[in-house]
Each structure stands twice: as structure tokens, then as C-alpha cells.
Amino acid sequence: MRKIFLTGIFLFAAAVWSWAAPTGYEIMRMVEEQPSGDSGKQITSMQLINSRGSVRERKLISYFKDYGDVKKTVIVFQKPGDVEGVGYLSFSYDEPGVDDDTWLFLPALRKSRRISGSSRNDNFMGTDFTYDDMGERNIEEDTHKFLREEQLNGKKCWVVESVPKEPDMYSKRISWIQQDVLMLVKVEYYDRQDKLMKVLKASDISKVDGIWTAGVMEMEDLHKKHKTVIKFDETEYNISVNDNFFTVANLERGRIR
């Protein structure tokens, strides 16, 4: 009887532990499954700040629509003048290993061109974010390990280590996931020598149209002593967007506002 009781206690404790601390993969799955809207619009300001404190600014507008197996996004730069009107249209597929379909519109050329969708490790328009950092990395591309629970900015967080299954510019990412909103609030990116390379911080979190959204994201490159601060000046979710909005013809019109 005593043996059965102890076994029961052990199983209960194991179940509680398992409930209290899901695996790294489960945490990242929960983050991925958070509602992010079927469609949306964002007006974004970017500040690129170098080690001397000089600031360059960019402003862009983006729309997206999620079709389930494919997410279509269009991004157009509004400022500064040298990139005004430059636009990207991309179709990102859920299936791991499938490259995005991407078109780039350059107003000076007055035509769009198909570009390779695999240079995800290049920096996005001079910012500290790579194209991969900007997008939603498929969780199947990494092996996730739960490290610990800890408080960050007074909020309870899970800390998860994600190691790429294939060689990548980062050897690992360590993410802080705020438990009450299931969002990444801090990510440390480690280079191939396993040295801390970049730190991402998300703040000003609030619910927009019922969806938890970061109002500010800051990426600091510790090697290059450079920082990019992204502010989402305007965010809308589940808006009505015609399917033809996400077309090369619309991108080439150059009038996305």
C-alpha cells in the first residue's frame, strides 16, 4: 500500500513538474501558435544608431495576409529619399526547407525582379536585423531545450535554448518567453564561436485588436557596437485586404500606402 502511495506521489509530482515546465519545443510551439492575425498592417519607424550615437532613420509600411500554408507580405520603404518606394513582396511557405518567393521593386528601374529567397542571413536594409530575424523562423529548424525559469523586468519568463539543426550564422539562440503573454521578450544570439553577438529586446507590449503586440523592438549588435530600434507606430490586425494586393502588379505600381 505504501509502495503504491509513494508511486502515486511520484507520478503526481512528475505530472506537476511536467505541467509547470513544458519542454523547450512545447514552449516554442505555444509561442508560434499564439494568434498573430489573419492579416494586418504596420507602419514602422527604424532608428539605426552607431557607436558614436549618430542616427539614421527609416520608415516603412507593411501588409500581410496569412493563407495557412503561405504567408504573403508586402513591405515598402517610405523614408529616407534614397530608398523611398523600394518594395518587397514575399510568399513565405510553412513547409520547412522551402525558400520564399520574393520580388524586389526598385522605382528607379521601374520594374520588379525576382530575387533569390535564400539569403536570409543578410542584414535587412542596413539594420541589425537579418531577413531571418525579421521573419518567423520555423521552429522545426532548431532543437529547443528548456533551460530555466526566471524573472525579467518583473515578469515570469521561460528561458529556452534553440540550436539550429543545419549550420547557421548563429550557433544558438537563447530566448526569454514572457509566460503571461507567450511572447519572446529577449533573445540572445551567439556567433559560431559561441560568443554573444546580438541581443534583441521587445517592450511596450499591449493588446492590439485582441493580439499581444510589442510596440518597440531593439536589436543591439555587440560586436559592431550598433543598434537598431524599431517602433511600430501603427498596427492593425484582421483588416480587409484584397488578395490582389499581394501581387507583383500592385508592387510595381509603387503606390502602397
Added chain:
Amino acid sequence: MTYGKGFLLKRIHSFLIILFILLVFTGGNIAAESELEFGGFADTLFAWRLGLDDSTGAQLLAAKTRLHPEIDIYAGDAYFTASADLEYNSLVESRVNFALREVYAEYAGSFFDFRLGRQIISWGRADGLEITDIICPKDKTEIIGREYDDSRLPVDGLSFRFFGTFYTIEAVLIPFFTPSALPTDDENPLSEIFFPNTISFRGMMIPVTYGEAKRSYDLKDGEAAVRASFFLPVADFSFYFFRGWEDEPFWNMSVTFPPPNFEVRLDPEYGRIWMAGLDAAFPFADFVLRLESAWFSGRRYMCDAPDAEWIGKDQIKAMAGLDWTPGAGWMITAQYLEDWLIDYDDALKRDEREPLATLSLSKTLLRETLKLSAAAMMGFNYFDSVINISADYALTDEFHLSAGSDIFLPGPDNDGYFGMLKKFSSVNIKGRFNF
């Protein structure tokens, strides 16, 4: 080009007509319901001859400043834009050029749009090579510090597009023909190569005068084109058809007598042509393979004998290009163009085949504030070539400074096209302010 008062009035008239159309589209309430944006750029270019071929030395070859203002009016589904170039050429006294670039009104529905007015239309997948990109004539009056994409001249007409998720069908109607601008002006340094004041005729150097073509405003003399493009996960495809005019003329020679007062007169004549073409782009890994090809019918070619009649031949142009973006800001592009005449005649001045290859490399540094570029183009008949090197630095987001060089090299046995331009090998500096 220098435009007189009549030209300006004519253009202002066109501008007002288009503005009127926009007013009709927007219910005449632009001020109340529209947004007005003003922008543009100012740039300046100085170029010095390298003097590689002779003793001309480092003469100033170009000194220009240009103001390019643009206005945009957004009025619901309607849109209006107008832009112009005001250019001051320091090397030609009192030479201020004015040119309307684009002035058009656009209406955009959810599955179609159309533009009416003066517009620039760019077709094809080749970089810096003209294959299917023949809707707009080209400004061939300058070669220094200028890129191919800057050379397109606007056309006045209507373009209509019908599109869906994976396709775009585009039709273009141009009521009257606009030819390419050629360096016929005596003050243009290119004229001594392409439009010399004397030519060799039967062993004598004879003065030559160049006539002007009469423009036709007959509806049947307009141009029309259609393009159907498809955008699929594995590739993009386009099919083209064009019916119009050669942008560059065939020169009819007439000789006046008696001796010794010979004079040669060359009168331009534009030929009616049609073009059918196709292109494709296949992305894979870090690469994009680009293909473009076109069949031209009705083209006219000069014979070796300058006073001989022209000969009409069909022409095929085909290009294969590969773009490689290995990352870290690198972009590498290689292209091979085959250009050949069908049923070649030995009496023709040009060669049966004129193959050409291009190679360009660029690298962005310092968070995309510095761009280093090198490009080369070589003709395979004579191994003549042109090499462009440039460095562009963004002092601020608005203000760019660049320095570069265009070097024209003749082939070992024959100048070839690029070798003819060897005296224009030059270095240049440019500044550009976007506002």
C-alpha cells in the same frame, strides 16, 4: 536636347489636359480629398577625359547639374504624378535643358489599372541590355556617367493592366511615335564619332548634312504592345508582342553634284517593325537564372557601300544571365547575349553575329552606406570592351557622393564599338541629394 518656346507650350498643354482628366476622375475635388506629396532629387556630375588614346589630356568632358522635382497627388483610387528634369550644362554656354519626364494620371481598381499620359515603361529581364525593352526610346546623346536605366525616354500613351494573384496582362497604346534622341548636335562630343561633319565617299572626304524625319500623327502610325506575365513558385514567365517603329533610323544617302562641290545628305527613315519575345526567371538557392529572347521582323541594315540601298533582315536576340547573391552584401551577375541576323547577306555592314557578355560585381559595406561596383561588357567579335568602376557613399540618407570611371578598350585587331569610344574613357564624380 534644347526645347524652344513652342515645345514648352505644347507640353504645358498636354499637362493641363491630363490634369483635367484627373479632375474628372476625382470628382473635381482634389484639394478636399487628396494628399499632395512633393519630392525629387538634385544631382551633379563632373567627368574628365583620361586621355589614354592620345594627347588630349585630362580635359573636362562633362559638367552638369540637374534638378528633378516630382509631385504626387493621391486621390482615392486615382493618382497623378508629374516630374521634370531641369539641367544646366556648364560646358555649353547658356544651355539649360528642360524635359518633362513623366506626367500621367492613374486609376487603380482591385484587378485592373490604367495610366494615361507621359510615362516610362520598362520591360525585360536583361540588365543594361536592350532586348524586349523597346517600348521607350532611348536618350543616346550621353554615355558618360550614365546607366542604361537612366537612358529611357518617356512615351505618351495609355497603358492598361489586368491582373490576378499569379498573372498580369498589360496592353500599351502609343498614338504617335517618338524616336530615340541621337547625338546629332555639333556641340555633342559624341557627334564626331556617330555623326561626323565629313564622311569618306569614293576615296574623298565629303561634307555631310543630316536631315530630320517628319513625324506622323496618323492613328495607323501609332505603336501597340502586349505583355502577359506569370509569377509562379518555380519561375516567372512573360510573353511579349510589339508592333511599332525602329527607335533609330536608317540613313538614306543622297549625293549632290557637280564636282568638286560634292555634298552628302543623310535623311533618316524609320522602319516599321514587329517583335515577339519571351523571358523567364528561375530562382534556386542563392541564384536566379534569367532568360530573355526576342524575334524582330522588318529591321533595316546598312550595306558596306554607303550609297547602297538598305537591306531588310529578321533578327534574333537571346540572353542568358545568372545572378548570385552569396550573402554579406555581395551581388554577382553574368550575362551572355547572342544577336544574329537571319539569312545574312555579305553586303551588310554589320556582322552576322554580334555576341556580347557582361559581368558585374557589387558589394555593400558599412551597413549599406558604401557600395563598391565593377562591371564589364565585352563584344566577342573584336574583343572590345568597356569597364565601369564606381564607389558610392551615403554621407547621410539623403546625400550620396560617388566616384567612378568608364574605360573603353579597343580589341586587338579592330576597335569594335567600344573601341570607337576610347577617347571618352574618363573618371567622374557625382553628388546626389534626395528630397
